[in-house]
Amino acid sequence: MKQNAELDGVDRRLLALLQEDGRRPQAELGAAVGLAVSSVNERIRRLERTGVLRPTVAVDPDAVGLPLLAFTLVALASEDQEQRLLAAVAAQPHVLECHHVTGEWNYLLKIRAAGTADLERILTETVKRASGAHRTLTTIALSSAKETAALPLHPREQP
Numbered sequence: 336m337k338q339n340a341e342l343d344g345v346d347r348r349l350l351a352l353l354q355e356d357g358r359r360p361q362a363e364l365g366a367a368v369g370l371a372v373s374s375v376n377e378r379i380r381r382l383e384r385t386g387v388l389r390p391t392v393a394v395d396p397d398a399v400g401l402p403l404l405a406f407t408l409v410a411l412a413s414e415d416q417e418q419r420l421l422a423a424v425a426a427q428p429h430v431l432e433c434h435h436v437t438g439e440w441n442y443l444l445k446i447r448a449a450g451t452a453d454l455e456r457i458l459t460e461t462v463k464r465a466s467g468a469h470r471t472l473t474t475i476a477l478s479s480a481k482e483t484a485a486l487p488l489h490p491r492e493q494p
Contacts, residue, residue, distance in 0.1 A: 401447040404476040408440040412469035420466035
């Protein structure tokens, strides 16, 4: 069900409500979508089992000493560096996301760090030394106007 999941209107409404507040009581969810608590529980379990709904905990990065947000583009000189980079990134908890991208760069990393010295250490150890990356380009976010994991859940409109 994960790929192009068949979700009905109730599933989509439940997901939207859970994206707003993942700790919302099931009784409140049921009242909002017109279902009994047992039916809400059943739907949530199915959405979890099929991989549509993932368990998550949101931690404030500033509160845990990781205020610096950086995005790093990585260019690899050869294909054998790719597996080394992916292994190094998987082992580095400060790298929150790693995306294979189009264009002259191979990967885009989202990194959280304590400061610039910490970011330098992460880039040196994880990206440059471990993978032998050909080159990198890092941009530091000064502030974030929007940072969310919430997805649009409306069915695609057909032309």
